[in-house]
Amino acid sequence: MKTTLHMLVxxxxxxxxxxxxxxxxxxxxxxxxxxxxxxxxDEAIGFLVPGGDAEQLVDRDGLVAWRITANGxxxxxxxxxxxIGFQDKIDLMIALDPERRHVCGLRVxxxxxxxxxxxxxxxxxxxxxxLAGSADRDLGPEVDDSKNYPLQFFAWGGGRHLSAAGDxxxxxxxxxxELGPGEVQxxxxxxxxxxxxxxxxxxxxxKLDALLAAQGGTL
Amino acid sequence: MTINAEFAKGLWEHNPVLRQLLGxxxxxxxxxxxxxxxxxxxxxxxxxxxxxxxxxxxRKLIPGQVRIASFIVVIATFVTIVDLTxxxxxxxxxxxxxxxxxxxxxxxxILGRAEAFASKNNPGRAVVDALGMGLGFTASLTTLGxxxxxxxxxxxxxxxxxxxxxxxxxxxxxxxxxFLTLGLMLGAYNKFNHRREEAxxxxxxxxxxxxxx
Amino acid sequence: xxxxxxxxxxxLINNFVLSQFLGICPFIGVSGKLSAxxxxxxxxxFVMVMAAMVTFLIRQYILAPLGLDFLQTVSFIxxxxxxxxxxxxxxxxxxxxxxxxxxxxxxLITTNCAxxxxxxxxxxxxxxxxxxxxxxxxxxxxxxxxxxxxxxxREELELADIPRSLRGAGITMVVAGTLALGFMGFAGMxx
Numbered sequence: 002m003k004t005t006l007h008m009l010v011x012x013x014x015x016x017x018x019x020x021x022x023x024x025x026x027x028x029x030x031x032x033x034x035x036x037x038x039x040x041x042x043d044e045a046i047g048f049l050v051p052g053g054d055a056e057q058l059v060d061r062d063g064l065v066a067w068r069i070t071a072n073g074x075x076x077x078x079x080x081x082x083x084x085i086g087f088q089d090k091i092d093l094m095i096a097l098d099p100e101r102r103h104v105c106g107l108r109v110x111x112x113x114x115x116x117x118x119x120x121x122x123x124x125x126x127x128x129x130x131x132l133a134g135s136a137d138r139d140l141g142p143e144v145d146d147s148k149n150y151p152l153q154f155f156a157w158g159g160g161r162h163l164s165a166a167g168d169x170x171x172x173x174x175x176x177x178x179e180l181g182p183g184e185v186q187x188x189x190x191x192x193x194x195x196x197x198x199x200x201x202x203x204x205x206x207x208k209l210d211a212l213l214a215a216q217g218g219t220l
Numbered sequence: 221m222t223i224n225a226e227f228a229k230g231l232w233e234h235n236p237v238l239r240q241l242l243g244x245x246x247x248x249x250x251x252x253x254x255x256x257x258x259x260x261x262x263x264x265x266x267x268x269x270x271x272x273x274x275x276x277x278x279r280k281l282i283p284g285q286v287r288i289a290s291f292i293v294v295i296a297t298f299v300t301i302v303d304l305t306x307x308x309x310x311x312x313x314x315x316x317x318x319x320x321x322x323x324x325x326x327x328x329x330i331l332g333r334a335e336a337f338a339s340k341n342n343p344g345r346a347v348v349d350a351l352g353m354g355l356g357f358t359a360s361l362t363t364l365g366x367x368x369x370x371x372x373x374x375x376x377x378x379x380x381x382x383x384x385x386x387x388x389x390x391x392x393x394x395x396x397x398x399f400l401t402l403g404l405m406l407g408a409y410n411k412f413n414h415r416r417e418e419a420x421x422x423x424x425x426x427x428x429x430x431x432x433x
Numbered sequence: 434x435x436x437x438x439x440x441x442x443x444x445l446i447n448n449f450v451l452s453q454f455l456g457i458c459p460f461i462g463v464s465g466k467l468s469a470x471x472x473x474x475x476x477x478x479f480v481m482v483m484a485a486m487v488t489f490l491i492r493q494y495i496l497a498p499l500g501l502d503f504l505q506t507v508s509f510i511x512x513x514x515x516x517x518x519x520x521x522x523x524x525x526x527x528x529x530x531x532x533x534x535x536x537x538x539x540x541l542i543t544t545n546c547a548x549x550x551x552x553x554x555x556x557x558x559x560x561x562x563x564x565x566x567x568x569x570x571x572x573x574x575x576x577x578x579x580x581x582x583x584x585x586x587r588e589e590l591e592l593a594d595i596p597r598s599l600r601g602a603g604i605t606m607v608v609a610g611t612l613a614l615g616f617m618g619f620a621g622m623x624x
Contacts, residue, residue: 008286015282015290019297019507026301027503033308041311089447111315118390241461241602245546249454292514296507304503319553322506326549328458395452396613403599403606411598 041110042081048133049096049106050077064208075099081110082205086197089113091122093201095154101209103162103182104202105138107154119194124151144177150188150195153177154202167207169199223348230352236329237360238409243329246320247361248398254377257365259313261358263306263321267298268330268357269350272338274298276346279339291334292325299325329357360405367401368392436567439560443571446620449547450579451613456547460580460609461602463538470584471577473538478573480516480542481551485569487512488552489562509552517543547576582612 046055046067053071060066065081078097083090091114096106109123124132132138132155139156156162157177163169164182172184173192180186187195221229236242243264250260274294275282282290303321306314314321324330333353338346369375372392374382382388391397449455456477463473488509496502521539525532542548551572555565586608595604 004283004285008283011282011290012286015293019293020504022297023300023503023507026304030304030308031503034304034311037308037311115390115394242458244457244461245454245550248457289511289514292510293507296510300503300506303506319550319557322553323455323546323550325506325510326544326546328544331544391614394613394617395454396610396617398454399606399610399613403603403610406603406606407596407599409598410603414598 045094045108045110046079048129049079049094049108051133052076055079059209059212061212062208064205064212066209066212077105078209080205080209082201082208083111084197084201084204086112086114086119086194091194091197091201093198093205095202095205097165097206098162101206102165104154104165104206105156105162106132107151107198107202109151109198114194115191118188118191121148121150121188121191122194122198128152142178144186148188150186150198153185165206167203167210169203171196171199223345226345226348227352230349230354230356231359232356234353235356235360235409236353237357238406240329240332242332243327243357244402245323246327247364248395248402250317250320251361251365251368251398252393253316253369253373253375254362254366256313256316257361257363258358259310260317260320261354261361263302263317264324264327264329264357265351265354267295267302267324268333268354269347270298271295271330272333272346272350273343275334275338276341276343282339287339288331288335291331291339295330295334296325329353364398364401364405367405368397372397436563439564440567440571440574443568444575444578445616448575448579448616448619449550449572450576451609451616453550455550456545456576456580459538459541459545460583461605462541464580464583464587464605467581467584467588468534469538470580472534474573474577474580476520476538477542477545477547477576478570480513480520481548481569481573481576482566483516483520484509484513484548484552485555485565486562487516489555489560489565492556493562505553505556509556510549513548513552514543547572579612583608586612 043055046069050069053069053076055067055069057065057067063082067079069076069079077099078101080095080097081093082095083092085091090111091109092111094108094110095104097103098105107124112120112122114120114122128140128149128151131140132152137156137160139158139160140152141157141159144152144157154163162182163185166183168183169185170183171187171192172180173187175186177186185195185199230236234240237244237247246260246264250256271291271294275291278290299322302324303314306317306321333350337349341349366376369377370381371389374380374386374388389397392401443449447453450457450460459473459477464470491508491512492502492505496505496508517539521532524539551569555568560568583605587605590604590608599607
């Protein structure tokens, strides 16, 4: 009887130590963790549609959408959506123009794509810096190299954008200058990752249209 | 055993990864870069040291039948503390290491040392043993991570080391490269130890012959 | 169809051992003999399925509603440890020969990162009950497949002249590397 009591007391004591210390640490850590996540999100939104205030309008079915306004004028939309890539989930943030007709930007938040191949879906640091500093987000003919895949989601060739009608298709072997607004040039040797991103963008845009229509047109 | 020997045994002779073959899962999964190896190694060392200290302090109070359950709860608590702290203070490292921080709880090194050493020795020795094992673990992780990063990416700790003409061996970053590199590292470790044993044996035989045995 | 996708992904495309690096310790330790490997694989699959179900219930009905997500690691490992104890007791009572053949492997399943990893992934991806179940089945099948393949190869290798320094864990890792390369062929399958 004494040993059983001893065992019980020990387990309860250990349990209380565990629960107690974890509650304390969690109380300290949770606000910091939330702040980190908010910062990452705000930084991404700030990069994609700069100079405005974000208002979250949609958070359903895996889609989160913000409308960015400044001085009463809509500057753009940012969508967050995820889908399966080559290996695991790809988590994207997509920028749209105010009328939601063009894709204006892309940021990959999380991916597990093949290093050196599928990871070309991410912007290179120098391109990200160049885009952040450019007003019209157009880096011109650079997008012709198939390794500059993400640049297509911003702008090219003097202000041309990809369509946000949910009809994007992946095309191989033709230069960007020959393709239309519904065609996306694939990454060489990483077709699946390229297709996955396009699928996620299409799905996000269509979901947003459906949800906004269900809520009665514009908000 | 002297305190120094207690500490040093975890570094080479009883290296948790290369000799005891414990804690293999994080060894392969997170060593895609040298920095990840260091981060994971230090996180594990922290949990190992705190858990060993706690278990050693309580060793006379925990009855035998519930000792494994108690050890597990103590280890899991420290793992959660490390997890929450990393998410709060080092979010990028936390993202790279992913689910492998909570998986420290099933790292056999920690439970193994708790059972084999911390529960039978005073806190001072337990901490020294834990630090030695943890450092040996970190060293193995960092070595593996460095090799994979160097050959698979051309960088070391993020710094470009290989010349620009070097085409990275992507396979080193992938699972296949991890297994292969670890296998060859084990081979090298064993070969080194065998050579040392043979040399020691030869010296012993010569000494015996000289004595005219 | 989506459930089948989860199953196939866990079993082949993102094989728990060869792609996600979970369950390596038993992979090295128990893949020496084909019979041991098969028994270990089946026991692990069984514990995986039970653990997935119980941890789902815990996170859905206890942790989430009470905002205690930070207790996930502690509660999951306790569930797994208790399940393994329970399974061991049941097998001992129900079938002594089975207990003897599984023998020492059962307690080892507690520290098998594959089970803890499975529960953590299901929690991270917010899988439903059936998704968790199918995920666990796929993971178990994949683990068993990998360990049985390795056991078969190692039994053949027993007659080969392997360099002394690579015997045991060394050659297992090299072979695992080749297997991992092979399994990469499953990547990119879509449903």
